[in-house]
Amino acid sequence: MIEHVVLRVIAKLLAPFIVLFALYVQFHGDFGPGGGFQAGVIFASAFILYALIYGVENARQIAPPAVAQAGIGLGVLIYAGAGVAGMLLGGRYLDYSVLAHDAGHGQHYGILIVEFGVGVTVAAVMIAVFFTFAGRRGVLEAREDTAAPPDGDDER
Amino acid sequence: MITATNLALLAFMAVTAWAIARTLNLFVATMLAGIYSLLIATVFVLLDAVDVAFTEAAVGAGITTVLFLGALLLTDRQAKPHKHRFGTYGPMLLVVLLGAALVYTTLDPLMPHFGDAGAPAQGRLAPEFLADSVRQVGRDAPTATHIPNVVTTTLASYRGFDTLGEVVVIFTAGVGVLILLGGGVGSGHRRRPGRRNREETTAGESAAGESTAGESTTGGAGP
Numbered sequence: 001m002i003e004h005v006v007l008r009v010i011a012k013l014l015a016p017f018i019v020l021f022a023l024y025v026q027f028h029g030d031f032g033p034g035g036g037f038q039a040g041v042i043f044a045s046a047f048i049l050y051a052l053i054y055g056v057e058n059a060r061q062i063a064p065p066a067v068a069q070a071g072i073g074l075g076v077l078i079y080a081g082a083g084v085a086g087m088l089l090g091g092r093y094l095d096y097s098v099l100a101h102d103a104g105h106g107q108h109y110g111i112l113i114v115e116f117g118v119g120v121t122v123a124a125v126m127i128a129v130f131f132t133f134a135g136r137r138g139v140l141e142a143r144e145d146t147a148a149p150p151d152g153d154d155e156r
Numbered sequence: 157m158i159t160a161t162n163l164a165l166l167a168f169m170a171v172t173a174w175a176i177a178r179t180l181n182l183f184v185a186t187m188l189a190g191i192y193s194l195l196i197a198t199v200f201v202l203l204d205a206v207d208v209a210f211t212e213a214a215v216g217a218g219i220t221t222v223l224f225l226g227a228l229l230l231t232d233r234q235a236k237p238h239k240h241r242f243g244t245y246g247p248m249l250l251v252v253l254l255g256a257a258l259v260y261t262t263l264d265p266l267m268p269h270f271g272d273a274g275a276p277a278q279g280r281l282a283p284e285f286l287a288d289s290v291r292q293v294g295r296d297a298p299t300a301t302h303i304p305n306v307v308t309t310t311l312a313s314y315r316g317f318d319t320l321g322e323v324v325v326i327f328t329a330g331v332g333v334l335i336l337l338g339g340g341v342g343s344g345h346r347r348r349p350g351r352r353n354r355e356e357t358t359a360g361e362s363a364a365g366e367s368t369a370g371e372s373t374t375g376g377a378g379p
Contacts, residue, residue, distance in 0.1 A: 030309075032305060033209075037214075038214045048222055075327075076324060079319075096316075121323050121330075128333075132333055133226035
């Protein structure tokens with residue numbers, strides 16, 4: 001869709017604001033509706049919008065698949081790591097009260113950290129899954145071109 | 157007023173679901189599914205579940221629609237007309253009966269009714285969470301932290317293990333898709349020799365040496 005000027009310009013204009021809104025939803029989840037799940041999806045949608053307009057190959061250069069795939073595990077590690085950090089500081093697993101000088105701040109920090117972990121994993125999964133789906137067409141076409149029918153290659 | 161709005165929204169949803177089931181145009185079905193998600197998100201707003209509505213709008217109407225569109229690119233825009241074994245209305249009848257049975261069970265006098273203030277969920281835990289979450293989560297610090305959004309407090313602190321499980325579910329789903337559809341890193345190396353076509357096998361022989369070559373010659377005749 002790169003030939004549509006309006007779409008191209010608007011997508012480029014909107015993308016930073018979508019990312020900003022995602023960060024707002026992410027870090028404002030303790031005061032208003034929102035949190036890691038929604039923020040992750042909104043964050044990913046900025047990249048997906050870019051990919052839809054400018055093509056998957058260009059989007060891959062902004063969000064390399066290796067980074068997205070690393071993010072999938074990183075988010076879970078951040079979440080679980082917040083729990084382990086609480087244990088190391090003398091609390092129970094996922095008890096955030098010990099993370100700061102007093103329980104209130106500790107809980108606040110803990111909630112922000114685990115929500116961040118949620119956001120990272122959700123955004124990374126969404127981006128990676130979309131790229132996988134979108135890149136699938138190229139894979140299928142390449143396979144059709146180079147397939148060796150007499151070999152009886154099992155279809156997928 | 158709320159009731160009328162709810163009924164109107166539910167009627168819209170029923171019509172949308174009917175249209176999704178009837179249409180053979182997959183693009184139309186995808187768009188209608190997005191509209192359906194938006195409608196249920198509106199219902200969630202009316203039920204004061206703003207966080208759930210937000211999630212439904214972002215995930216259901218947003219990302220899911222886009223992923224469906226991505227999948228639609230890989231297939232035809234039009235579904236093949238499918239002759240059902242039990243006629244067109246057999247499955248529909250089954251679904252309607254099942255739905256009616258589910259609604260019927262909620263009419264059981266022993267079950268709490270929809271929005272019942274005496275329901276067990278409203279009894280002890282919910283008021284405690286609502287009234288005390290700011291104090292409890294900020295325990296030992298009466299003046300310090302206020303986390304006004306009880307949903308976030310419940311989700312991330314009271315139900316921290318639950319949410320960790322949810323994240324692991326998303327992690328597993330993402331990894332599953334990557335493994336099944338083989339996107340990205342390492343997808344070329346995972347294919348077994350039997351799967352390779354001829355050009356790749358010859359390339360692999362020169363690169364990987366004797367053992368791979370032996371495998372691929374036997375593997376070529378295999379599965």
